[in-house]
Amino acid sequence: MTVDGRLAGQVAYVLGGGSHGPARDGEALPMGNGRAIALRLAAEGATVVVGDIDLGRAQATVDALATPGLAVAVDACDPQSCQAAVETALDAYRHLDIVVCNVGISGREPLKAQTLSEWEYSEAVNVRSHWLTAQAALESMLARSRGAFVFVGSTAGLLSSRRSLSYEATKAAQLAVMRHIAVRYAARGIRANAVVLGVIDSPLVRREFGAEGAPARAAVVPMGREGTPEEAAAAVAFLASDDAAYVTGQSLIVDGGVSASWPSPPKG
Numbered sequence: 499m500t501v502d503g504r505l506a507g508q509v510a511y512v513l514g515g516g517s518h519g520p521a522r523d524g525e526a527l528p529m530g531n532g533r534a535i536a537l538r539l540a541a542e543g544a545t546v547v548v549g550d551i552d553l554g555r556a557q558a559t560v561d562a563l564a565t566p567g568l569a570v571a572v573d574a575c576d577p578q579s580c581q582a583a584v585e586t587a588l589d590a591y592r593h594l595d596i597v598v599c600n601v602g603i604s605g606r607e608p609l610k611a612q613t614l615s616e617w618e619y620s621e622a623v624n625v626r627s628h629w630l631t632a633q634a635a636l637e638s639m640l641a642r643s644r645g646a647f648v649f650v651g652s653t654a655g656l657l658s659s660r661r662s663l664s665y666e667a668t669k670a671a672q673l674a675v676m677r678h679i680a681v682r683y684a685a686r687g688i689r690a691n692a693v694v695l696g697v698i699d700s701p702l703v704r705r706e707f708g709a710e711g712a713p714a715r716a717a718v719v720p721m722g723r724e725g726t727p728e729e730a731a732a733a734v735a736f737l738a739s740d741d742a743a744y745v746t747g748q749s750l751i752v753d754g755g756v757s758a759s760w761p762s763p764p765k766g
């Protein structure tokens with residue numbers, strides 16, 4: 499359920515707003531977090547610019563939006579590209595009210611196997627692209643004393659999943675970037691927050707860990723199921739909106755209760 503018109507008149511940019519990989523049963527369009535966020539922001543009335551390394555994926559999102567939008571090609575690994583995408587959004591719509599830094603890649607290497615190249619790739623996509631994007635959007639937000647950043651984080655930035663050193667480290671650093679922006683610019687009308695996601699039933703998870711693993715993943719969640727990209731998007735829309743006007747510097751954990759639970763063997 500969306501909040502009708504909550505974001506009317508606002509312009510949002512979603513970095514990593516395409517999606518690819520296996521769709522849910524019966525769905526033609528794979529629904530990742532970035533795509534669901536773009537759809538949700540538009541459903542609440544925002545004009546949405548969708549950035550993705552694959553312009554076709556970004557365009558597929560834009561084609562599904564409830565409001566007219568703009569697809570932009572951007573490579574999160576390339577600093578100039580990150581900045582140019584924001585400039586394209588500003589050229590098109592003159593201002594940005596909301597910036598969602600969603601793009602992220604999950605590594606698979608623990609300390610013993612961590613390679614320099616994979617570390618640098620993770621850092622470039624999961625952290626560097628986010629602060630560069632925020633920096634590129636900041637001046638125009640400061641000029642209007644208004645702006646909301648939402649970073650799409652992971653519980654791996656708070657708790658170790660044992661899987662990937664680079665993912666855990668970069669997701670933790672991403673939250674530090676968020677807090678810095680929040681505190682530094684709080685008095686000037688800028689807010690920054692993060693959603694910290696647990697396991698979401700997304701193409702990313704199905705691609706990397708297999709759809710067949712869903713029951714095992716759900717078993718460790720107190721709610722007994724994976725989250726959905728739409729549930730992640732609802733939390734992002736709240737943080738982006740004026741309903742969160744006094745919320746800044748926060749990490750909203752959206753994980754079905756995993757991080758609130760003490761690990762214990764199943765009953766019976």
Ligand SMILES: NC(=O)c1ccc[n+]([C@@H]2O[C@H](COP(=O)([O-])OP(=O)(O)OC[C@H]3O[C@@H](n4cnc5c(N)ncnc54)[C@H](O)[C@@H]3O)[C@@H](O)[C@H]2O)c1
Nearest residue numbers: 514516517530531532551573574602652695697698700702
């Ligand atoms: N699915 C989960 O369970 C889960 C859990 C925790 C956090 N997250 C976070 O969610 C975010 C991603 O979610 P998603 O479902 O949208 O993922 P996704 O893999 O579907 O990616 C979205 C888009 O990012 C684009 N992309 C990849 N590399 C890029 C690059 N270098 N430059 C620009 N675009 C690029 C892809 O083309 C894709 O269309 C990440 O930040 C991830 O850490 C996901």
